């Protein structure tokens with residue numbers, strides 16, 4: 145028996161909800177923007193890493209977050225009194241590391257959901273959604289140095305997710321705007337989440353605190369009322385963007401251009417360097433994607449260009465089984 149699970153890219157923060165809001169996205173051309181983990185029963189536990197961005201990961205597979213997911217999952221199964229078997233895992237690392245697209249979250253979600261789906265079919269065991277989210281949060285915290293669900297929750301559940309301070313709920317699905325396009329521009333350079341958190345101030349002034357609360361509350365209210373104009377008029381980040389934008393070459397110029405051309409909003413996806421731009425017109429989305437390809441992509445220190453631009457919509461499905469051979 146073998147199973148493959150895909151976990152999609154996501155926009156952490158969505159500008160107004162630092163650490164508490166996230167949106168899952170999928171390219172409209174059908175590209176699989178996310179990681180895939182495949183699992184098959186074997187004589188011993190193993191992990192192989194393949195894919196375009198596999199060479200950016202630790203050389204020792206035991207340092208790969210997917211291996212840690214297997215260890216954590218097996219421990220939880222033992223604690224619950226469930227049997228486990230030896231497994232061969234393959235990670236297809238399709239997501240660039242340190243991209244702001246929730247790359248580690250994609251690996252964590254694909255691995256844990258893959259294991260859960262495997263055991264549900266293998267011996268009718270496994271865990272509920274809440275336990276799964278808790279394990280995903282624990283793995284994401286281990287890798288990025290702080291507990292935040294704004295990538296793992298949308299990646300796992302799909303749609304737009306608002307993290308709530310209630311351990312019994314963790315994440316709430318927010319209504320979002322089906323006619324919107326999210327142009328995602330990954331410039332091809334890496335920004336570590338840890339480093340991008342270290343540049344943030346430890347304290348914020350009262351004016352920023354009030355603006356933050358007002359923007360997030362207005363955005364959530366507008367989503368519930370399906371008021372697109374109001375929602376995107378307040379999509380402004382006073383917590384991270386001004387402190388991080390110097391880590392993103394050409395971000396300020398790109399934002400200025402896109403805003404001048406009438407997009408609904410522009411922001412940093414997660415901790416960057418990916419830029420996201422929201423529009424409700426496909427022709428405009430394609431035009432901006434073309435512009436970003438020419439003007440936002442960078443050359444890495446090895447002289448190569450790893451960047452890409454995708455026109456996306458919201459991925460309402462989240463993690464899903466893409467192959468199931470029983």
Ligand SMILES: Nc1ncnc2c1ncn2[C@@H]1O[C@H](COP(=O)(O)OP(=O)(O)OP(=O)(O)O)[C@@H](O)[C@H]1O
Nearest residue numbers: 208209241242243244245246247248251288336337
């Ligand atoms: N399967 C994996 N996927 C991604 N990163 C991994 C994985 N396994 C180990 N790592 C390590 O975890 C760290 C991830 O760093 P970081 O949190 O900055 O990246 P990220 O999750 O890709 O960022 P982002 O959420 O902005 O896309 C890197 O040092 C990377 O080598």
Ligand SMILES: N[C@@H](CCO)C(=O)O
Nearest residue numbers: 156163292337414415
């Ligand atoms: N909310 C996190 C997302 C990291 O991808 C941050 O901005 O640091």
